[in-house]
Amino acid sequence: MNWLIEFRQYLVEQDRGDNTVKAYCRDLDLYARWFEQANGQEFQPSLLNAPDLREYRRHLLEDQKASGPTWNRKRASIKGFAVWALLNGHLRSDPLIGVNPVAVEDPLPKAFAPEEYRRIRRQLDIMVNAPRTDGWRIQAIRDRAALALMFYCGVRSGEVVKLDVSDLLLRDKSGELKIRQGKGRKDATVKVNEEARFALREWISIHPGTTGLFPGKGTERISQRQIERRFKAICLLAGVQGHPHQARHWMIDHAINDLKLPLPTVQKMARHKRGETTLGYARATDAQVAAAVEML
Numbered sequence: 001m002n003w004l005i006e007f008r009q010y011l012v013e014q015d016r017g018d019n020t021v022k023a024y025c026r027d028l029d030l031y032a033r034w035f036e037q038a039n040g041q042e043f044q045p046s047l048l049n050a051p052d053l054r055e056y057r058r059h060l061l062e063d064q065k066a067s068g069p070t071w072n073r074k075r076a077s078i079k080g081f082a083v084w085a086l087l088n089g090h091l092r093s094d095p096l097i098g099v100n101p102v103a104v105e106d107p108l109p110k111a112f113a114p115e116e117y118r119r120i121r122r123q124l125d126i127m128v129n130a131p132r133t134d135g136w137r138i139q140a141i142r143d144r145a146a147l148a149l150m151f152y153c154g155v156r157s158g159e160v161v162k163l164d165v166s167d168l169l170l171r172d173k174s175g176e177l178k179i180r181q182g183k184g185r186k187d188a189t190v191k192v193n194e195e196a197r198f199a200l201r202e203w204i205s206i207h208p209g210t211t212g213l214f215p216g217k218g219t220e221r222i223s224q225r226q227i228e229r230r231f232k233a234i235c236l237l238a239g240v241q242g243h244p245h246q247a248r249h250w251m252i253d254h255a256i257n258d259l260k261l262p263l264p265t266v267q268k269m270a271r272h273k274r275g276e277t278t279l280g281y282a283r284a285t286d287a288q289v290a291a292a293v294e295m296l
Contacts, residue, residue: 003090004028004043010084019158027077031056048082053099061102061261070100072186075101111249111281114258116240123238128202138206143230145203146154146214146222148196150231150247153177154270157231157244161224163213170197170204179271188271252281 004025011021022253033045034056040046050167060066085091090100124144124283133138149155149163159179167178176193190198207213212221222230228244235242247268255266269280 004032006088007081007084011080017158020265022076023073024080027074028081031078033231034059045081045085045088047092048078048085048095050095050097050099053078057099058166068104070167072101074102092119110246111244111253112240112242116238117250117254119238119240120147120235120242121151127234127237136246140200141203141206142214143234145196145199146227147234147247148199149177149192149232150194150253151194153190154248154251155179156248157227158224160214161212161222161227163221164211165204165207165213166211168192168200168204168213170201175200186271190269190271249281252278256282 007028008021008025011024025045035043035047035052038055038059039052057071057075060071072267075096082091082094086094092139113224123139124147127140128137128144131140137291146160149160150157155163155177162180163177166181169176170192173194175197177190177192179188179190208215210220214222214227216222216226231244231247232242252266252270255261255269257262263275263278267275270278270281272278
C-alpha cells in the first residue's frame with residue numbers, strides 16, 4: 001500500500017504525535033480492508049466516496065456495535081486522509097460532506113478523587129519503606145519518582161520515558177525539567193515542586209548511571225508500556241482503578257478546584273494552547289453534581 005506509506009509520511013511532516021500517526025494509519029488500513037471485502041476491488045485513495053463511507057458507518061454502528069465516539073475517532077482519521085488525498089490530487093471534492101459524526105454526550109474527564117490520590121500516594125511510600133528485596137526497593141524508588149512527575153508536574157507517560165538524566169536540574173528550593181519532543185513534538189521546561197524534588201533526589205542517589213532518567217529492566221530507558229503497567233499495578237495495590245493520564249487530570253483538577261489557582265497559571269502548568277482545554281480537565285464529577293442538587 002504505497003498510499004498508506006505516503007499518508008504516514010504526510011502525518012509525520014504535519015508534526016502529528018506518534019500515537020496519532022499509528023491510530024490514523026490503523027484506521028485507514030481497517031477501512032481499506034472493509035472496502036475490499038465489500039466491493040471486491042483493491043482500495044485506492046481516488047475511490048474514497050460518500051456512499052461507501054455511509055455504509056461503513058452503518059457497518060460499524062449497527063453490525064459491529066461500535067460506540068459513537070469510536071466512529072467519530074475513525075471518521076477523524078478518514079477526514080485526515082481525505083485532506084491528504086485532496087492535496088495530492090487523488091480527489092476533487094471532500095467525500096465526507098454529509099457523512100456526519102455521531103452526536104454524543106461530552107464525557108467528563110476522570111481525575112482521581114482525593115481519597116484515591118491519598119491511597120496511591122500511601123502505597124508508593126509503603127513500597128519504598130517495606131520492600132521484600134533490595135531490587136523491589138530500587139524499583140519502588142524509581143516508580144515513586146516517575147509518578148511524582150506525572151502527579152505534580154503533569155508530565156505525560158510518553159514524555160517520562162524520553163527523559164534523560166541531563167534533562168533534570170534540581171536546586172535546593174527549586175527544580176526544572178526539560179521535556180524534549182512532547183505532545184505536538186514541542187520542547188518545554190516544567191517546574192518541579194518540593195514533593196517531586198524529594199522523590200527525584202532519592203532516585204538520583206541510587207540511579208544506575210544510564211543516560212535515560214528512568215531505565216527499564218536491563219534497558220537504557222523504560223518503555224511506555226512498562227510504565228503504564230507499573231502505574232496500573234500500583235493503583236491496584238492501592239485499591240484504585242487507574243491509568244497514567246489520570247495523574248495529569250488530578251494535577252489540573254487539584255490546581256483549579258482545590259488550590260483555586262488562576263486559569264492562565266494552570267494553563268501554563270499544563271502546557272495547553274487554549275484555556276478551554278485546561279478547563280475541560282476540571283469539570284464537576286457526578287458526586288459533586290449530586291451533592292449540589294441536594295443543596296438546592
